[in-house]
Amino acid sequence: MRSRVDFTRLLIHELKTPLTSLLATSQLLLEETRGTRLEKLAQYVWEGASSLNTRTDELHDVIRGETGRLKLELKPINIERLLSSLVEENHALSRQYGTVLDLELPDHLPPITADAARVRQIMLNLINNACKYAAEGGKITIKATKDRGMVRIEVRDYGPGIPKNKQRRLFKPGYQLPQRAEGPGGLGIGLALCRMLVELHGGRIWVKSEAGKGSSFFFTLPAAKQARKAEVKAK
Secondary structure (H helix, E strand, C coil): CHHHHHHHHHHHHHHHHHHHHHHHHHHHHHHHCCCCCCHHHHHHHHHHHHHHHHHHHHHHHHHHHHCCCCCCCCEEECHHHHHHHHHHHCHHHHHHCCCEEEEECCCCCCCEEECHHHHHHHHHHHHHHHHHHCCCCCEEEEEEEEECCEEEEEEEECCCCCCHHHHCCCCCCCCCCCCCCCCCCCCCCHHHHHHHHHHHCCCCEEEEECCCCCEEEEEEEEECHHHHHHHHHHC
16 A cells, blocks of 8 residues: 555656646647637647646545545535536536536525535536436436435436446446546546545445436535524424
8 A cells, every 4th residue: 555655646746747837838829829720729738738637636636535634624615506606617518428417406405514626526527427428418417405414416317327236346446437428538536536525524425326227426515514503493
């Protein structure tokens, strides 16, 4: 374990050094080619560098999670606002995969106590996976409900589903299912990182799936203490 952690840290350092320069240069190139026939090529370079940078950061987070060094900045968060902004930001991504994002929220959700950046990281991983595996021309549904002092969030696709014998391995680092859409493969650490982040918040994450009927990924996050106290008083 120590050898693997040391090797991964060295690998991350070796990747980050050229990536910093590549990101800055590709951003400058994109700005310089706006409105020209080279703009699309510059966009591809920048997106590729950004994707690699994100995956490198996720790999670093997994290592920090395994060694107990991954920390959260917990604050009260308006989860309705956060989910709404995430859906707006990812409409373009879903269109690229031929799917539609649909958000279903109840009349009222309590605020949660969480690290907003990490909740976004969890949701972006789940939305990105749903886009890859959803049926083309279908939709991806995002729901949130109250669940006994927690807020439960669901990301559902209507794709081919996941066989039961493979569901147990989904949250282990390095495991990947074949994706429906063509595109670059990842490191297979997204769901493992989601599990770490959810559990650090005191929640849990799980999947329900049936062949031919799609998959639903659920996770819970704690409602803010003030909201829980108000709910108890109301009862």
